[in-house]
Amino acid sequence: MTKGHWLVWAGLFCLLLVFAIDFHFDIRHRDTFSWMDPQQYYGFAVSLLEGTRPYNDFEVASIFPFFVYPAVAIDNSVAAALWTNFVFALILVIGIHLLSAELALKTPSPWIAVVVLCSPLLIGLSRSLYVEFSLSALVTLCFVFWLKMLRSEQLWPWLVFGSLFYVGVLTKMTFPLFFFLPAVLYGIGLLARGEVKTMISLALVLVIPLLAAVGTVWIFFPRAFFNYYLSFANTTIPISYLFGPHEPFSIESCTYYFIEVGKSLLWLVTPLLVLAIFLPKWSLRALKIGDLAAPRVLLWAWLISPLILLVPQVVKEPRHLGPCVVPVVILIFMAIESLSSAWL
Numbered sequence: 053m054t055k056g057h058w059l060v061w062a063g064l065f066c067l068l069l070v071f072a073i074d075f076h077f078d079i080r081h082r083d084t085f086s087w088m089d090p091q092q093y094y095g096f097a098v099s100l101l102e103g104t105r106p107y108n109d110f111e112v113a114s115i116f117p118f119f120v121y122p123a124v125a126i127d128n129s130v131a132a133a134l135w136t137n138f139v140f141a142l143i144l145v146i147g148i149h150l151l152s153a154e155l156a157l158k159t160p161s162p163w164i165a166v167v168v169l170c171s172p173l174l175i176g177l178s179r180s181l182y183v184e185f186s187l188s189a190l191v192t193l194c195f196v197f198w199l200k201m202l203r204s205e206q207l208w209p210w211l212v213f214g215s216l217f218y219v220g221v222l223t224k225m226t227f228p229l230f231f232f233l234p235a236v237l238y239g240i241g242l243l244a245r246g247e248v249k250t251m252i253s254l255a256l257v258l259v260i261p262l263l264a265a266v267g268t269v270w271i272f273f274p275r276a277f278f279n280y281y282l283s284f285a286n287t288t289i290p291i292s293y294l295f296g297p298h299e300p301f302s303i304e305s306c307t308y309y310f311i312e313v314g315k316s317l318l319w320l321v322t323p324l325l326v327l328a329i330f331l332p333k334w335s336l337r338a339l340k341i342g343d344l345a346a347p348r349v350l351l352w353a354w355l356i357s358p359l360i361l362l363v364p365q366v367v368k369e370p371r372h373l374g375p376c377v378v379p380v381v382i383l384i385f386m387a388i389e390s391l392s393s394a395w396l
Contacts, residue, residue, distance in 0.1 A: 063162030090181035147192035184374035221265035233357035
């Protein structure tokens with residue numbers, strides 16, 4: 053391992069150490085939650101520990117309480133349960149490092165990881181037991197193997213991606229949304245290149261884990277399947293209309309998540325995303341359909357996909373954009389790296 057690699061890993065370690073210290077002093081006195089969802093996850097994990105409820109009695113179609121279980125088994129407290137998020141912070145940082153390597157970014161991954169973890173949205177989510185913080189880590193790691201499998205003829209990246217996709221869907225039913233538009237654009241790019249077999253393989257590696265996850269919930273967690281899936285994640289209950297603009301295609305609904313990108317990711321850095329559109333310089337005349345399979349386009353698709361697909365949903369909350377922080381930050385750094393003048 054070269055000196056540069058040692059410095060990068062040392063930087064990631066220092067980042068996680070500082071995060072852990074700040075995290076500890078922030079959550080050590082927590083003894084309750086501010087809303088229903090975190091309390092549900094924590095309460096079911098405690099029920100599993102105490103043996104008061106069977107493993108398949110959870111009302112939400114998510115395996116997240118099983119992730120929380122080890123923490124409450126060590127110390128049955130809210131503060132201990134929140135340390136589950138630190139484990140996913142570790143996964144998120146490793147995922148960012150691997151993703152930076154896949155994209156051949158010049159910026160050292162610790163700098164990118166710092167900006168991601170400093171996002172107001174992710175800081176807030178890490179201090180509560182919402183599932184979106186862990187989802188951000190899983191989507192990032194899954195995207196790493198997405199890029200690996202698309203570039204490799206070996207079988208193992210495809211198997212790892214399929215496994216992570218399966219776990220991701222079981223963690224949160226919105227997981228596939230972050231891969232829908234990337235899959236569509238990449239599929240169009242493959243068709244334009246005449247790579248039909250690869251496109252079919254891509255479709256299978258997405259559909260099979262998705263169907264397997266839904267089938268797992270149906271067979272092993274029937275209560276969650278009928279109460280959660282069939283109610284569209286509880287969005288059909290009357291209280292859901294209190295969360296964000298609920299008219300499916302009103303101006304407020306269509307612009308809600310796009311505005312939240314700015315609000316949640318700091319207005320001062322969001323304009324750099326505009327630079328990311330134009331840098332490096334693209335020629336519209338030279339643009340080919342096959343270019344839709346490029347990594348840069350896939351990052352944009354990762355960001356935009358949920359912004360569009362979540363518009364019809366009645367419940368709208370900023371936390372749904374948690375996994376979008378990573379592509380936003382990486383696109384910003386790609387724009388910075390593309391600038392001709394370093395000082396700028």
